[in-house]
Amino acid sequence: MDPRIIVVTSGKGGVGKTTTTANLAVALAKAGYKTAAVDGDIGLRNLDVVLGLENRIVFNLVDVVEGSCKLQKAMVRDKRVENLFLLPAAQTRTKDAVSSDQMLKLCDELRENFDITLIDSPAGIEQGFRNAAIGADEAIVVTTPEVSAVRDADRIIGMLESMSKSPIRLVLNRLRPAMVKSGDMIDVKDVLDILAIDLIGVIPDDTAVVVSTNKGEPLTLGDDSTAAKAFSNVARRILGEEVPLLDLDSPDQKGFFGFLRKALGL
Amino acid sequence: MNFLARLFQMIGKEKSKETAKKRLQLVLIHDRTDISPEMMENLRKDLIGVISNYLDIEEDKIELDFSKEERSVALVANIPVKNVKRRAERRAEPA
């Protein structure tokens, strides 16, 4: 496989870019690909804590692009998963600390060293987003099923298209099947109708996500929640596997009561 | 509010997801084309000017709007014609 760089972006903030990046990076590394998770949110770094690697950071992305530290030295190796490396963002600098040219150069170097690089993008459509996207080949756009998030996703998709990213695929995050059913949440099909791009996965709204962030342990490390499975499926689709969408309609199928519910057809 | 009124309201009420979808579709058409209502009005006036050189049209019955398809948007104009001007007829003849 040729090395791939994928930017994870959204337009609107707080829709799940960092959560998605962390979970996909873990799943891809577990699948045997040497994976770099790059925090492109300079000044507001988050990917380190979501991955649970915040205590191991010495150098960061800005040190690398400024040449004060080699890439290999700045990459934090994850001890839980073979093949997984984090390039943290700088916390005490602003996004202006990095130029587009520096980002392009960094991406070339990442391509030489990793099978797959995921870049977690900041929210917005300005320089921070552009820097995160500029060196990427492909894009994953994350949105929630809400009017404002979908609108911003549309804007971002337009920009990614004009930057010739391909493929550009959608993760629909925080879907609540019960609300979809009662007609109070736009559904997968509605979002796809409106945005007209390819879907790469649907992630349910799941309390397991919050718990995993609390602990700094991405779900794809080995959780058995629906969200964990949904993220793993996205990773498999990135790798070209055809995986059907999860049936999120069914009620919680875990545990004895879930079993009972299923058995009784409830 | 009495029971019946409330019932009618519930039945008549569109699901919020439908409202969301319609609002999104509309707002995106404008986002994507980046055309303000004022520009639309100017476009309409200019169109009337150009077309009137060739056709007699019913200016107050012109419908001009965007229709969307996938990620592309088309400008659709419905312009009722009263009469074809002679000049236009001659132009339509084969040379």
Ligand SMILES: Nc1ncnc2c1ncn2[C@@H]1O[C@H](COP(=O)(O)OP(=O)(O)O)[C@@H](O)[C@H]1O
């Ligand atoms: N599928 C989900 N279910 C529940 N909570 C989620 C889900 N995805 C994200 N969240 C929560 O939403 C918040 C924002 O997520 P984050 O990944 O930081 O978004 P972004 O990077 O786009 O700003 C976090 O508190 C996260 O735990």
Ligand SMILES: [Mg+2]
């Ligand atoms: Mg983030």
